[in-house]
Amino acid sequence: MDHASSLRETGWDVRQRARRGALRGVTQGLAPGHVQANLAILPREYAADFQRFCALNPRPCPLLASSEPGDPALPTLGRDIDIRTDLPRYRIWKDGEMVAEVEDLREHWREDLVSFLLGCSHSFEEALAADGLEMRHIANNTPVPVYRTNIACTPSGRFQGPMAVSMRAFRPAEAIRAIQITSRFPAVHGAPVHIGKPELIGVDLDKLLAGQPLTLMPDELPLFWACGVTPQTVVAACRPSFCITHAPGHMLVTDLLNSRLAVF
Known part of the structure; x- marks a missing residue:
């Protein structure tokens, strides 16, 4: 096509x-x-x-x-x-x-x-792109990197387990704009759940749950959004x-x- x-x-x-x-x-x-x-x-x-x-x-x-x-x-x-x-x-x-x-x-x-x-998150990515924010995984035509975290989801019955997150990297001024834009879309994960220092949420950038790795540039911050792969981490746990x-x-x-x- x-x-x-x-x-x-x-x-x-x-x-x-x-x-x-x-x-x-x-x-x-x-x-x-x-x-x-x-x-x-x-x-x-x-x-x-x-x-x-x-x-x-x-x-x-x-x-x-x-x-x-x-x-x-x-x-x-x-x-x-x-x-x-x-x-x-x-x-x-x-x-x-x-x-x-x-x-x-x-x-x-x-x-x-x-x-x-x-x-x-494809929905909010469209809004980010419309504002001129480039996402390297899209530019490279590769899946967004996804990681398992140490953030525990609130349990319900047998369903419990860790949150999965997707990561995108931006320079600081762009990161602020990305947070503002995605805050408008709570029905598709909303604003990031974490910014910077991946180790604070148990993420090792070399250990992917899904997607392709993304190398951080010296002037970039990693931003982590809650991810719809989370049910798969929960299914594996419960x-x-x-x-x-x-x-x-x-x-x-x-x-x-x-x-x-x-x-x-």
Whole structure:
């Protein structure tokens, strides 16, 4: 797909490409202006506790929508969504261990499964870019670096574990502007949870949870935002019998517009 076509692409277009198996890579930069969402799917027996977990931890897990048990549709996020096919890649978890990555869920679907869609940092990255703030992972066309922290999420039932964060680096004046801009988007993680000194939140920049490493320049500060990969760190910690998540960077692209998420 050429650049001009990608700029005209809608959330529905991206989902149809994923459904046909024609979309293999990450969704970063696809369907500009449209909200992308992280995914966690759990059996009904865990759903109430996980929904409360999201309510107690809105920075890493800003809940956009949830489904009825067994229903793959999410009409509040877009027309004709089928959560079983409309992301390019998924992860299957059993007893806290990732056992497979798959391109659709039709063979894994169960009538007791509840889908939870969480806000994604791709939305605020668009606002940062519109203000002229360059993000090196986007310039390099690589996934944002993600780390496990020592910041404990507020537990709900069996769900507990460490927060994951994504990192972007800016010079100080740019960092101030990035904080101001992302504060306007609490539905997609909001402002950073930490600035500078990664060791204070248990982060070793050489030990990635997902994404590609980013070398800090001498005049840059690392900024850390709560990340929608957090449910995967929580699943690994609390070990539910079954769970499905998106593969990092492989999101559901919705019909919602990023501009509607700004609170001021």
